[in-house]
Amino acid sequence: MAGTIYLVATPIGNLEDITLRALNILKSVDFIAAEDTRQTLKLLNHFDIKKPLISYHEHNKIESGEKIIKQVIEGKNVALVTDAGTPGISDPGEGLVKLAIENNIPLYLIPGPAALIYGLVVSGISTSRFVFEGFLPTDKKGRKERMDKLLDEERTIIFYEAPHKLIRTLEDLYSHFGDRKIALCRELTKKYEEIIRCTLSEAIKLYEDKKPLGEYVIVLEGKSREEKEIERINELKDIPIDEHIMMYIKEGIPKKDAIKKVAKERNLPKSEVYKYSLDIK
Template sequence: MNIQKSYNNESGKGKLYLVGTPIGNLEDMTYRAVRILQEVRWIAAEDTRQTRKLLTHFDISTRLVSYHEHNKHASGPELIRLMESGDDIALVSDAGLPAICDPGADLARLAIEAGIAVVPIPGANAALSALIMSGLPTERFLFVGFPPRDAKPMEQELATWRREAATVIGYESPHRIVKTLTRMAEVLGEEREVCLTRELTKKYEEAVRGTIRECLAYLVDHPPQGEYCFIVRGGAGDGGIPEETAWWTGLSPEEHVARYEADGLDHKEALRRAAQERGVPKRELYNLLHQG
């Protein structure tokens, strides 16, 4: 067990601040983020060149160090050593919140294991910004990051979305968005509702809302530009398939879990999803399947 008191630290160790930065519009930088970046001893950045532009704009002179996917195994332990000696460090990504789809999550875990406080400094986030402007249900959502590139893993991933009640949020590059939407149409059906957003918070911000078929047709006449965030309506629940006609109706609990495992999920995740859809505790379903 790990209990953190973020602002009652008597260990003498520094803190790791996870600082949100703008995803396009510099006006989205918070006063608190600027202050923290000014006060910490070090700023660990995914791309120091990109971050230096941000620091120059806000007249922040804190020393920059590099921390990214390719040097995290060497840089991470060194950053932990600095915090153990009392230095506060701010971690930033190229844009948005660090530790989401980037190696910042690994540094946060190392810090927690070392007894170092991990403090979030909230800011802009592309996924949630896209969700709230999509017009699709927000009560429950699943963030999937970038979909797999290879065909078979992609098909397995999409098969789980077909039965996912929550709204699905993900990222895709302009070079792959058409291929990804085409595969969605094949697995989810071309009439599934989606929203494609790009250039969030910038001058050319755009949201394309419609069915997968309609969005694919739009991209034929308007070639993709910029990184996309896609929002996909869930396959059941509010506005989706009525509960009485849910895909798993008529399946036994064992068959329900087995169907997810056939889609490539491990037993633990298959159990979690089946329990969620049936509205029962995971432990209850586990006991039912493994009794005797």
């Protein structure tokens, strides 16, 4: 009879954040698959847990994943842990989940800390709808393509970033999205936890004299209705005034009201706009 794979969420900083269920699972499984065995060993030693450890990370996930699946099929139970937080989110655990499903192996998540949720909640930016993007591509082309696809995203956008790449990422976000609100969350649940709530331009200025330290959760405000309306009006200004008026008339707006609307959007006197409506029946 096949064993079971448990994806165990571990603390993102403060070791007291681990759950009783997570500890019980770590104590009961036959072995533990870890993204970084040295990091996981610190956690296990803290709670006096002694279990065989095997490495499962981005560079060996195919070979190691097959070995793990083979042992589970033979009846072994395994706990998969990442360096910090919930396995399967922006780490190779996603691959093991797929392998387990393909082989009809029982799979359970032992929920717990997730840095993206922590950062979102404390950001002060809307939590009602959000999208998680993880790490942006490092190559220039892929990076631009990803951000281009997010230009019209109205939901709050969450990224992860390493300290040595933070400044470049802030500059790229500013050039693509303008001066939106942002929250920079670092060292979460640790002694030197810091939440910086500002705009992108303020964040860039801040790090002119401050070295980024720790792993970051970046929470970026989505495109606002006001921003979309401004873009729409700017686009309309590029079309001839008579076509602009006609566009609203076709929508069922009376000619007189259409003239007022166009005048307001183009910041022109109504009398000026009226001249362009004379040939419109």
